[in-house]
Amino acid sequence: MNRTLPRLLMAPAVVTLFLWMIVPLLMTIYFSLVRYNLMQPGDKEFLGLDNYEFFVTDPDFWPSVWNTFVLIGAVVAITVVLGIALALSMPARGWQASAVLVIVAISLLIPWNVVGTIWQIYGRTDIGLMGATLAWLGLDYSST
Numbered sequence: 001m002n003r004t005l006p007r008l009l010m011a012p013a014v015v016t017l018f019l020w021m022i023v024p025l026l027m028t029i030y031f032s033l034v035r036y037n038l039m040q041p042g043d044k045e046f047l048g049l050d051n052y053e054f055f056v057t058d059p060d061f062w063p064s065v066w067n068t069f070v071l072i073g074a075v076v077a078i079t080v081v082l083g084i085a086l087a088l089s090m091p092a093r094g095w096q097a098s099a100v101l102v103i104v105a106i107s108l109l110i111p112w113n114v115v116g117t118i119w120q121i122y123g124r125t126d127i128g129l130m131g132a133t134l135a136w137l138g139l140d141y142s143s144t
Helices: 004-032 050-057 061-089 095-109 112-123 129-136
Strands: 032-036 040-046
Touching: 004 032, 050 061, 112 129
Parallel strands: none
Antiparallel strands: 032 040
């Protein structure tokens, strides 16, 4: 079978996807090397690696990096443990197996913007359980 036609048909999608990924990456790299003010877009000053030096020498940078890795490790560990526990608790057959699969699949059908909105509602101090609880405990929390 000739492979030229399938490759020609896929080429526009591949080129579009490539540009969709590369253009923002190149723009990010460019904007990280200049001083850019959104209020005055014509004034661009090339800084080179000064922006990176500013962040690396900031005393809050390395603790933030450490906290990010701790958060990633905790999320991965909790996800793996809960995933294995869920998999081991699933029944092999019967209506219970179907019910568990439906419950698990429902979480995949909810868009992330809906999840974010729900968490914002939870965090509100006037109607949200989490926000009201934190306010009751005297902790200052803002969901916005």
